Every structure is written in structure tokens, then in C-alpha cells.
């Protein structure tokens with residue numbers, strides 16, 4: 001299927017600083033792609049470049065195969081975006097913002113629909129100067145979704161949202177993606193991001209260090225077993241003697257799990273010594289652990305080069 005967004009060999013300098021280095025990735029129709037990386041990695045710069053907000057020294061950006069440059073913006077009619085913080089006029093109401101930016105013949109219907117989708121009806125007719133951070137954020141997202149965009153770019157969309165609003169936004173993104181809308185989303189809340197994205201683009205110091213499906217990335221991280229026994233100190237000694245690396249915290253033991261059969265072996269070692277197991281928990285590698293492992297490895301590789 002033809003990609004909705006293609007970024008190809010993008011290079012951007014701010015002064016002498018090479019902030020994007022040969023950045024390439026694609027977003028397919030209906031795909032939710034997460035852009036993740038440390039502070040200053042270049043995520044917002046990529047998003048701004050896609051929106052044609054500044055020129056890049058080299059590379060191409062196309063939306064539905066139409067090039068985006070500082071002077072060619074037509075393809076952006078299909079794009080909705082919320083970057084950095086919502087640009088909101090304090091003396092207009094939320095509703096007036098929506099009226100100002102709505103296009104198309106079904107404007108009025110669409111405005112009512114996004115008010116409903118973002119659950120902003122209770123305050124949308126109040127002046128925006130009285131809005132909390134989360135209220136502004138929801139209005140910003142409503143504006144990004146207003147004109148039936150095929151591609152939505154959201155920079156830290158969960159900023160300021162409470163748990164219920166975060167969950168509502170997650171459900172909304174998933175349902176729009178099912179209907180074919182594509183998303184490019186950056187977020188530091190990786191536990192949330194991993195619930196919505198299919199593909200992850202990891203950027204560090206201006207370079208893409210990995211593009212992978214969320215499952216593929218999770219598989220690169222580690223899994224742990226947490227055990228509580230009736231004698232953790234003895235359990236640690238016994239397991240260490242059996243060749244396991246065991247970390248003892250105040251209440252439990254932590255072991256790295258390398259393969260699925262390991263838990264049964266550990267239980268056997270402990271029961272052989274009459275140590276009773278009170279609780280077992282298994283923690284699969286999450287996006288955060290995988291990302292940290294990836295960044296750590298990459299940094300190690302860079303220092304070796």
C-alpha cells in the first residue's frame with residue numbers, strides 16, 4: 001500500500017549543529033507510528049519539518065507522494081497537527097477556535113462531532129483564558145482532528161491529561177486508525193504509547209537508531225521474575241549457588257529470565273531446600289526497558305567507533 005508519509009534522507013542543521021542526520025521513515029495508511037527518543041533527540045524538529053515549517057539542507061518529505069517544502073504546502077490540507085503546545089487565543093472561546101479553523105461543507109456537524117469525541121462540551125463556550133492545561137490540550141487535539149485529516153501529527157498529546165482523558169484519547173486514536181487515519185505521535189509516556197502504536201521510530205542525537213514493530217522492540221528487552229519466599233536470604237544463597245544472578249531487595253528476589261523453562265527450574269531449586277514460595281511475578285520487557293537497553297547499546301557502540 002502507498003505510504004501516506006515518506007521522509008527520505010532528511011538532513012537539518014541549526015547553525016553548526018547537525019540536528020537531523022539522514023532521517024528516513026514511512027507511515028502507512030491507518031498506521032500509528034510512535035516517535036521516541038531522549039530530550040533533544042530531534043522528534044519535534046522532524047514533526048515541524050513534515051509540516052513544512054522550515055527548510056532542510058537535504059532530503060525529501062512527501063505526503064501522498066506530493067512534496068512538502070516551505071513553499072509547497074498543499075498536501076498539508078490532509079494533515080492535522082498539534083506541536084509543542086496548542087496555539088490558543090485566550091480571548092476566544094473553544095467553540096470560536098473550532099469555527100475559525102473548520103473547513104468544508106459539513107463544518108457545523110464536524111465541530112459538534114469533535115466536541116463530543118474530545119468531551120469538551122462542558123467548557124467549549126467559555127473563553128480559553130480560563131482553561132486548565134489539560135483543557136487547552138484537549139482543544140488543541142480537537143483542532144488537529146477537526147477537518148477529517150488523513151494524517152495526524154501529535155507532539156506529546158498526553159501532556160496535562162488526567163487518566164480518564166488519557167484513556168479516552170487512546171480509544172479515540174485507535175478507533176480513528178481503524179477507520180484509516182494515520183498518526184505520527186511522540187510521547188515520553190511510553191507506557192501509554194505502547195498501547196496505541198504499531199511501529200516505533202527511535203531517534204537519538206538526530207539519527208534513527210531503530211524502526212521496528214512494537215513486538216519486535218519488546219523482544220529485544222529483558223524479562224524478569226520476582227519471587228517472595230519465606231526465607232529470601234537463604235533463597236538468594238541457594239539460587240546463587242545454582243548459578244543464577246539474584247538481586248535481593250527489601251521484600252523480594254529479582255532474577256533475569258532468559259528462557260521460558262527457567263521458572264520451573266528455579267521453583268525446583270527452592271523446593272528442594274524446603275524454601276516456600278509465597279509469590280511469583282513475571283515482568284515482560286516493556287517499551288521503556290527496551291528503549292533504555294537500545295539507547296545504552298547504541299551509546300556503547302558509538303564510544304567503540
Ligand SMILES: Nc1ncnc2c1ncn2[C@@H]1O[C@H](COP(=O)(O)OP(=O)(O)OP(=O)(O)O)[C@@H](O)[C@H]1O
Nearest residue numbers: 014015017019037038039040041042043044045046
Ligand atoms: N530553533 C532552534 N534553534 C536552534 N536549535 C534548535 C532549535 N530547535 C531545536 N533545536 C535543537 O535541535 C535539537 C533537537 O531538538 P528537538 O526539539 O527536535 O528535540 P526533541 O526530541 O523534540 O526533544 P524533547 O523530547 O525535549 O521535546 C536540540 O539539540 C535542540 O536544542
